[in-house]
Amino acid sequence: MDSTSALRPPHQVDVPSTALFTDHYELTMIQAALRAGTAHRRSVFEAFTRRLPEGRRYGVVAGTGRVLEAIENFRFEPAMLEFLRERRVVDDRTVDWLADYRFSGDVHGYPEGEVYFPGSPVLRVEGGFAECVLLETVILSVLNHDSAVAAAASRMSSAAGGRPLIEMGARRTHELAAVAASRAAYVGGFDSTSDLAAGYRWGIPTVGTSAHAFTLLHDNETDAFRAQVDSLGAGTTLLVDTYDVTEAVRIAVETAGPELGAVRIDSGDLLLVAHRVRRQLDELGAHRTRIVVTSDLDEYAIASLAAAPVDAYGVGTQLVTGSGHPTCSMVYKLVARATSDAPDAPLHPVAKRSTGGKTSIGGAKWAARRPDASGVPEAEVVGTGEVPADLADHLMQVELVRGGEVVGREPLTAARERHLRSRERLPLSAAQLSRGEAVLTTEYLTDRG
Amino acid sequence: MDSTSALRPPHQVDVPSTALFTDHYELTMIQAALRAGTAHRRSVFEAFTRRLPEGRRYGVVAGTGRVLEAIENFRFEPAMLEFLRERRVVDDRTVDWLADYRFSGDVHGYPEGEVYFPGSPVLRVEGGFAECVLLETVILSVLNHDSAVAAAASRMSSAAGGRPLIEMGARRTHELAAVAASRAAYVGGFDSTSDLAAGYRWGIPTVGTSAHAFTLLHDNETDAFRAQVDSLGAGTTLLVDTYDVTEAVRIAVETAGPELGAVRIDSGDLLLVAHRVRRQLDELGAHRTRIVVTSDLDEYAIASLAAAPVDAYGVGTQLVTGSGHPTCSMVYKLVARATSDAPDAPLHPVAKRSTGGKTSIGGAKWAARRPDASGVPEAEVVGTGEVPADLADHLMQVELVRGGEVVGREPLTAARERHLRSRERLPLSAAQLSRGEAVLTTEYLTDRG
Numbered sequence: 001m002d003s004t005s006a007l008r009p010p011h012q013v014d015v016p017s018t019a020l021f022t023d024h025y026e027l028t029m030i031q032a033a034l035r036a037g038t039a040h041r042r043s044v045f046e047a048f049t050r051r052l053p054e055g056r057r058y059g060v061v062a063g064t065g066r067v068l069e070a071i072e073n074f075r076f077e078p079a080m081l082e083f084l085r086e087r088r089v090v091d092d093r094t095v096d097w098l099a100d101y102r103f104s105g106d107v108h109g110y111p112e113g114e115v116y117f118p119g120s121p122v123l124r125v126e127g128g129f130a131e132c133v134l135l136e137t138v139i140l141s142v143l144n145h146d147s148a149v150a151a152a153a154s155r156m157s158s159a160a161g162g163r164p165l166i167e168m169g170a171r172r173t174h175e176l177a178a179v180a181a182s183r184a185a186y187v188g189g190f191d192s193t194s195d196l197a198a199g200y201r202w203g204i205p206t207v208g209t210s211a212h213a214f215t216l217l218h219d220n221e222t223d224a225f226r227a228q229v230d231s232l233g234a235g236t237t238l239l240v241d242t243y244d245v246t247e248a249v250r251i252a253v254e255t256a257g258p259e260l261g262a263v264r265i266d267s268g269d270l271l272l273v274a275h276r277v278r279r280q281l282d283e284l285g286a287h288r289t290r291i292v293v294t295s296d297l298d299e300y301a302i303a304s305l306a307a308a309p310v311d312a313y314g315v316g317t318q319l320v321t322g323s324g325h326p327t328c329s330m331v332y333k334l335v336a337r338a339t340s341d342a343p344d345a346p347l348h349p350v351a352k353r354s355t356g357g358k359t360s361i362g363g364a365k366w367a368a369r370r371p372d373a374s375g376v377p378e379a380e381v382v383g384t385g386e387v388p389a390d391l392a393d394h395l396m397q398v399e400l401v402r403g404g405e406v407v408g409r410e411p412l413t414a415a416r417e418r419h420l421r422s423r424e425r426l427p428l429s430a431a432q433l434s435r436g437e438a439v440l441t442t443e444y445l446t447d448r449g
Numbered sequence: 450m451d452s453t454s455a456l457r458p459p460h461q462v463d464v465p466s467t468a469l470f471t472d473h474y475e476l477t478m479i480q481a482a483l484r485a486g487t488a489h490r491r492s493v494f495e496a497f498t499r500r501l502p503e504g505r506r507y508g509v510v511a512g513t514g515r516v517l518e519a520i521e522n523f524r525f526e527p528a529m530l531e532f533l534r535e536r537r538v539v540d541d542r543t544v545d546w547l548a549d550y551r552f553s554g555d556v557h558g559y560p561e562g563e564v565y566f567p568g569s570p571v572l573r574v575e576g577g578f579a580e581c582v583l584l585e586t587v588i589l590s591v592l593n594h595d596s597a598v599a600a601a602a603s604r605m606s607s608a609a610g611g612r613p614l615i616e617m618g619a620r621r622t623h624e625l626a627a628v629a630a631s632r633a634a635y636v637g638g639f640d641s642t643s644d645l646a647a648g649y650r651w652g653i654p655t656v657g658t659s660a661h662a663f664t665l666l667h668d669n670e671t672d673a674f675r676a677q678v679d680s681l682g683a684g685t686t687l688l689v690d691t692y693d694v695t696e697a698v699r700i701a702v703e704t705a706g707p708e709l710g711a712v713r714i715d716s717g718d719l720l721l722v723a724h725r726v727r728r729q730l731d732e733l734g735a736h737r738t739r740i741v742v743t744s745d746l747d748e749y750a751i752a753s754l755a756a757a758p759v760d761a762y763g764v765g766t767q768l769v770t771g772s773g774h775p776t777c778s779m780v781y782k783l784v785a786r787a788t789s790d791a792p793d794a795p796l797h798p799v800a801k802r803s804t805g806g807k808t809s810i811g812g813a814k815w816a817a818r819r820p821d822a823s824g825v826p827e828a829e830v831v832g833t834g835e836v837p838a839d840l841a842d843h844l845m846q847v848e849l850v851r852g853g854e855v856v857g858r859e860p861l862t863a864a865r866e867r868h869l870r871s872r873e874r875l876p877l878s879a880a881q882l883s884r885g886e887a888v889l890t891t892e893y894l895t896d897r898g
Contacts, residue, residue: 016465020646021624023617025657027645028681032659036676038666045662070624083649091680129666136660137644140620141627168472171589172776174626175470175519178590181623195586196476197469200532208474210481211585213494213783216799217487217578227485231540232477243802317776326775327621327766334662350665353692 017077018070019101021138024089030130031094039097040128042338042347044364045136047109047123047143049116053151053325055435058426060154060419061122062184063146064112068406070138071103103131107401110367111408113150113187113419114396115426117380119442121365122330124397129337136332143330145177146184148322152299153188154423155323156315158431159303160189164312166207168194168294169320181320187415194314202412209264215242225255235261237292240277241268249277253284262290262311270295271308278309298323299433336364349384361446368394369440376427383445466526467519468550470587473538479579480543488546489577491787491796493813494585496558496572496592498565502600502774504884507875509603509868510571511633512595513561517855519587520552552580556850559816560857562599562636562868563845564875566829568891570814571779573846578786585781592779594626595633597771601748602637603872604772605764607880608752613761615656617643617743618769630769636864643763651861658713664691674704684710686741689726690717698726702733711739711760719744720757727758747772748882785813798833810895817843818889825876832894 033039052059076084076098085095105127116122123139125132157165167185170178175197182190182198192205199206210228218224225238234256240248240263253260263281265273270293281289293305294314302313318324333352338345349362363384368391372378381391400408423430430439482488501508525533525547534544554576565571572588574581606614616634619627624646631639631647641654648655659677667673674687683705689697689712702709712730714722719742730738742754743763751762767773782801787794798811812833817840821827830840849857872879879888 018624020649021619021627022645023619023643023657024645024648024655025643025659028657029659029663032663032677032680033666035680036667036672038676041666043666080649084645087648087655089645089648089655129662133660133662136662137620138624141622141624144621145623145626170470170472171586171781172593173590174594174623174629175467175587175590177594177623177626178470194472194474196471196473196533196538199473199536199538200469200529206473206536206538208472208477210474210478211582212801213578213582213585214478214481216783216801217482217490217492217786218485219788223485227487228481231481231484241801317778321775326770329766332620334665337666339668352661352665352690 016073017075017080018073018138019076020080021070021141022134023137026134026136027084027090027094027098029133030097031090033130034094034097037341039130041341042343042345043127043129043132043334044336044347045125045132045332046121046335046365047139047330047332048119048121049328049330051118051329052438053328056151056325057430057432057436057439058115058117058423059328060147060150060188061110061112061114061116062150062187062415063142063180064109064400065409065412065415066142066146066180066183067123067139068400068409070142071107071135071401072406074101074103074135074138076101097130101131101134102404103127103135103401104404105131105401106399106403108397109400110396111398111418112410112415113417113422115419115422117438117440117442119382119444120380121367121382121397124364126364140330140332144327146180147328147330148326149181149184149320150188150419151325151328152319152323153185153190154419155299155433156302156319157189158423159299159306159433160313161306163310164192165190166192166194166312166314167319168314169316170195172317173320178320183412185319186412187419189416189420204412209237210239212239212242215239221248221251222255225252229256234259237262237264239264239266241265245273245277246280249280250284253281253286253289258284258286258289260286260289262292264292264294266294268295270301270310271305274305274308274310303433333360335360335362361444363446367396369396370394377425377440380440380442381445382442385446388445465522466524466529467522467587468525469529470519470590471583472586475583475585476533476539476543476547478582479546480539482579483543483546486790488579490790491792491794492576492578492581492783493785493796494574494581494781495570495784495814496588496779496781497568497570498777498779500567500778501887502777505600505774506879506881506885506888507564507566507872508777509596509599509637510559510561510563510565510592511599511636511864512591512629513558513849514858514861514864515591515595515629515632516572516588517849517858519591520556520584520850521855523550523552523584523587525550546579550580550583551853552576552584552850553853554580554850555852557846558849559845560847560867561859561864562866562871564868564871566887566889566891568831568893569829570816570831570846573813575813589779589781593776595629596777596779597775598630598633598769599637599868600774600777601768601772602634602639603868604748604882605751605768606638607872608748608755608882609762610755612759613641614639615641615643615761615763616768617763618765619644621766622769627769632861634768635861636868638865638869658686659688661688661691664688670697670700671704674701678705683708686711686713688713688715690714694722694726695729698729699733702730702735702738707733707735707738709735709738711741713741713743715743717744719750719759720754723754723757723759752882782809784809784811810893812895816845818845819843826874826889829889829891830894831891834895837894
C-alpha cells in the first residue's frame, strides 16, 4: 500500500462542545441536589469494569486522551442552554449553574495504552458531586468504545507477530466512531489506517490504492492496472481478485514490472491463494512484491496465516466492532463522598448493596501491579487507604487533571509504545487467543479487609 | 420517567464537513482515473447487503436522512486540501479537482424506515465515476451503523408489544455514534432517549431522573427520595434497588405518596422483582405507580417480561451494539458504467467475477415487493431492465437526490411511522425472535435471466 509520511503532529481540529453527550438524569440529579443542598459534597467517582469480556485475558485502556479533551470542551453553549430551558429538562436555577460549568476537580487514571483487569480503577474523578456526576456519560462513552477497539487491535497485533496491520473498518461503523476506532487501533498496535479523517485528526499514517470498482471502470484489467501504475508508480498495490487471480497477477507484473510494490487479495481462501500467488510472483521474478490480504480478517484468521507468505493485513469489521465485544462494561460509580457540605468534611466510602448483582467496593482506590521475584507481574492489587511500602514503586495511576487543568496530555505514539511495553511484560499466556481467564488476578486490599 | 415535551423540530446544528470520512483509496483511484481519462465515465453504484445477520428475518433501512446530509456537506475545506497536499495523499491535479467537489448526480433508494432483504438495492447513486466513488465510505458508515441499531430496535419494539421503550445506551458506544443510535432506535420504534444530544439534534423526547449515585450521595434513602420528590415532584421515577428493594419501595411511597409516578428496577431477577414490587405498590395504594425496568435488556429479555407487571423498558448496551450484530454488511458496488467518456455512451453492466465469493449482479436495479392475493408481501423482486406491469405499483425506491439537490428530506417521525407500517404488513413470522430465514425471498429478474 502506498503510504503517507510518518506520524506527525495532527492538524488542529475544533472539538465541538461535549456537554450534551450526557444522559438526561445527570441534570435532574443535579437539580434535585442543588435544591437539597447536597450538590457540592466532595465526591470520588471511579471508572472500572467488573469483568473482562468472556474469555479475554486482559483489557486495554484507550481513549484517555479523548476523555481529557471531552472534559476541557464540556461547556454549555447558549443554544444548548436554551434547549434545556425550552424543553424544561431542568429548572432555571440548574440551567444557570450549568451555564457557568467548568470542571474544577482532579482526575487520576491508568495512562492510555496500559492493560487493565477486572476491578482496575482505570479513572478516578474527584470534585463536587455535581461537577463529577455530569461527566459520567461522556467519559464512559469514550472509554467503553475506544478500549473495546484497542483490546481487539492488541490481540490482532499480537497474532500478526510484527507484520504490518492496516485499519480499514471506517465503512463498518459510525463515521466518527471510525475516527476514534482508528486511533484506538493505533494504540493497540496497528500501523496505519485507510481513514483520511484519522490521518487529519490524529496524524495516523493513511494508506490505500484501489478497489474493485477501479478495475470494473476500465475495459479490462490491463487498462486498469496500466492506469494505476501510470499514476501511482510501480510501487503501488494492485488488487488482483476482480476476475481471475492468476491471470491478474500475470498482468500486474507484466504492467508494473518486477518492481511492483504489492498485490492485494480480498476474497477466497487466503492461505491457499497467498501461497499460489507467492509462487507465481517468484516465478515472474517479482521476489520483492509483497502480498497484502484484506478479507474478513480477525485475530484468529491472522494467526492462521502466520506461516503463509503474507506481508501485511488489512482489517475492517472485526476490528471496529471489537471482535465480538463492541463495548467494554466500564461503569462510573460514586465510591466516596463527604459526610456534609463543609469543604473539610471527611470522605465516607459508599457502595450499592442490593442483592441483585452490580455491587461494588466503596472508597477511593489505588492500584499496583505486583511483580514476582523475576519481575513479571503476578497480581493486580487494588486497595483503599495506605499503600503498602513494597507496592509503592508499582502504582498504576497517574495524574491527568489537576484543579480542572489537564496535565496528562501526551502524543498518541506514547500511548502506543506504552501498550506494546505493557503487553510485552505480561505473563506469556496473555498472547493466547483461546478463551481463558484474566492473566492477572485482582487482589483487594481494603480498609475493611 | 419524567419526559420532555413531545417531538418537535430539532435545533439547527452545524454538520461538519463529511469529506474526510473517506478511505484513502477513493482519492488514489480518482487520481489514476483522472490521468487515464476515465474519471467521469457515467456510473451507477448500489448499496446492498448479500445476507442478513444470521437468523434475522428482515433488515431496517436507517440513516437515509443522515446520508443526505452527508452528501450535502461533502465539501473539502481549505485545511483539508492542505492536509492532502502536504501528506501527498494525491497529486495537485486531484487536490484541485477535490477543491471544487460538489455531488451533481442522482440518488434513489428505499425510504428510511422501510424493511429490506438480501439483495435489496437500498441505495442507487448515479453520476460520474469519481463523484460517486468518493461517497462510498461515508454512505456505508451511516447505513451500516444506523441500520444495525434500527434492526435491533425493531425487534425490541416488536417484543415490547406497545409498552414504551427508552433508549439509554449512550455510555456504551462512541459519543456521536450514540446520537445516531438514538435516532435509529427511534426509527425502529423506540419512544424516547436518555441522550440529551439526541434530543437537541433530532428532537427525540429525552427522559431520565436519577442514578444510584444520587441515593449514595445522601445519608439515607429517605433523604435521597425526599430531595428528588421535592425537586422533581411526586410524578418522578424513584430508583429502588440501591439497598433493599422492599424497604425502598416502602420509603418511596411514604415519601411521594400514592401519586408516585414510577419506580425503576435496575438489577436482579426482573420478572420476580417486578411481580413483588407490583404487589407491594398495590398494597400501599399506589395502583397507578408504574414500574420501569432497565437492567441488561435485549429483545429476548423484553419478551420474557411480557406477562410481568412492567410498564416501560430502558435498553442500553444491546440496543446500541445491534443486539449481537453491531454492523450490517452493506457494500457499495459499481454495477454499471458507460463504455466511454462520451456523455451519451451506453451503460454497460459490470460485476466482480472471481471465484472467492463476494460476487454480485451487474446492472442498475429496481426492486418491487410483490404481494400475494391477500395483499401480504410474498417476495422481494430485484430486477434490471423493464419493470413488469404487474409490479409497477409495488416499486420500493424513491427519488432522494436529483442533479445534486436533495429532494427526499423528511421529518424523522415519517421514517418511524413508515417502519411500523412496513413491519406490520410483513408475514406474521417476521415478529418471531427465534433464528430463521428472511421472511421474504429475494427473486432476481435480470436481463440475462
